[in-house]
Amino acid sequence: MLYGEIELRDIPLNIPKYYQQVETFLKPFGLTVDRLLERYLGAYYNDELVGGAGYGGDVIKCVAIDPRMRGEGIVNTLISRLLSELIAKGLANIFLFTKPANRVMFEDLAFHTIICTDDVLLMETDAKSYPRYLDSLSALRTDGGSCGAIVMNANPFTLGHRYLIEQASDACDRLFVLVVEEDRSLFPAAIRKKLIQAGTADLKNVSLIDGGSYVISGATFPTYFLKTADVATRAHARLDAMLFCTGIAPALGVTDRFVGEEPLDVTTATYNSVMAETLPAYNIQFHCINRLEKQGAPVSASRVRALIKQDKLVDTAALLPPTTYQFLCSDEAKPIIAKIKNSDSRH
């Protein structure tokens, strides 16, 4: 398509030459190409890349325009094209991850601000989506007493998770467990949630909530699923923490936030430290719970997945609540176990 002398081209990121071209183009803007970027659209002027935007899942990102080419409506064209592609896929709400300096520009381009930190800005096309999510949380709140919150991926639910929930449940009148909904883990979200539910059914003050798009999702915390430790991880963790402190926690009436101590995984450790820094300013007590140990090592979901990969399913019984172990032995778990055996994913 021609737009004046600007030409839009799909950039195939799977070809190293093009990948590098995009990487070089984005570098001066402080942006990096990540594995979650599945599509990139470039704007060329005289065969030179002068603008671009892409998406991964339902999140538009890596939007950049050569300063010499601003005011030509290139961003409108790029965003329009990407939006129509995402809409055609049937997505009801589309997110945009960008820098705070671009806020006014994108508010003019059908996006609404969800949250803006010093480093990053998260927006969405559906003006009502985030307010409605918060309304749905407010409906669950009960005033009076202490109210705890845990955010959990549980891939899958282990005795370690159970221990964390027990500790928090003892310390609070009520406990909300927000389940990460993004389907990037080896165990699908519905199964992860089902196993948490089954493994905590006896704890009467615990309620499960879907994390939706606003708790550790591809939109709020893309690097969580990449398992890299860099400046971006910190910025994303801060965004997620701010959403929790300014939106989710007040809606639910959360007074205490619990996390599991993280000695191994750098991303989660970064997330925990950012939480510890952010929460006190919003009068939310931060609690870091020690890891449950079995056979001389911390119980973790990654340890369980490693055992499955090594064909030692029987050995996982010592690390899992009976409900999770029974599931792993069922027919329903067979495709997941096959996937774990064939995967090198950290998730």
Added chain:
Amino acid sequence: MCQITKKSYAGSLESSDVLVQISPNPGKGLEIDLKSTVKRQFGNAILATVNDVLREFDITEAFVSIDDKGALDCTIRARVSAAVCRAAALTDYHWKVG
């Protein structure tokens, strides 16, 4: 009465076009959020057109978000109509001339 059952989009953000989003708005009636590059001059005219189309389809409950980049009246009509048909899953609308 025509029911908005799902979220829909129509149009684009190109100059002289308009992006229309319609979604269900349970129990809250009609709500229209208008952003336009020419809101100061034509904001009321745009709202009148949008309301007119919604009335034709007998829509009484919806959240309508309009991001206008200077679209003509006929473009606004077409985009809102398309968005309504998608959001209400209407397939028998006659897009004919005259």
